[in-house]
Amino acid sequence: MMQNSIGDSKLISLYKTGNEEAFAELLNRHKSRVFTTIYLIVKDKYVAEDLMQETYIKVIKTIKSGKYNEEGKFLPWILRIAHNLAIDYFRRSKRYPTIIMEDGSSVFNTMEFSEESIESKQIVRDTHEKLKQLIQELPPAQKEVLVMRHYMEMSFQEIADTTEVSINTALGRMRYALINLRKKMKKYNIAYDQNLYPQ
């Protein structure tokens, strides 16, 4: 395993010379962020797995064919590819609706948890599940900004430019998204506690 201190651009340079270990490090370093971004848009683990592969196929082709732009940063670039593929899929699936099974439980098979009791692991799982559900229920404009800022790490100015709104609108949407989520999570936690520990 390569050290995390090696920057992405150095890893890309190594990869261009045929160093596959450098690519494995790049993949490992950003896999969660890329996958989470896709998943929060398409809401289906299996589709997200496919789009994750498509994203990296584009990355591999671009770098190996010498078309990668050295001036840009790797992470925002790959997140933009992932985001575009996920949005394309989302639009297509809305145009041609398909029945997708809600398989919430399997979603957690790949999540990482620290060593805790079975009960506390379950509480963490339930809380994460609820939060993901609440993200999906946000108004589309708020969800878009939340995914772009929190998971894609775009700046508010970049989001404003991409979504063609003022920076204050982007900030306002993000703030409402966070406030909404917090209020709903608070309600959920109170209800959850009362359910677990009835008085």
Next chain:
Amino acid sequence: MTKTFTPNDVLRYLYKETNSAESKELEEAMHLHSNLLDQYVQLADIKEQLDQVRKFPSESTIQAILEYSDTYDSILS
């Protein structure tokens, strides 16, 4: 005189988009105005929860990507 900060400024501070001078002024303002501090704490609380919602692709997906990369040159030739 203390500068007036908006909730949007608090959000930019939370996501580290304020410059060092702005950050310092905002920290001082939060010290003086509890409503500003409350806003920060509320937003930071949910941000921390969002940080924990991270998902990971399956090992088979990772292997498929690595394999594609490894064999890419031979696919072309």
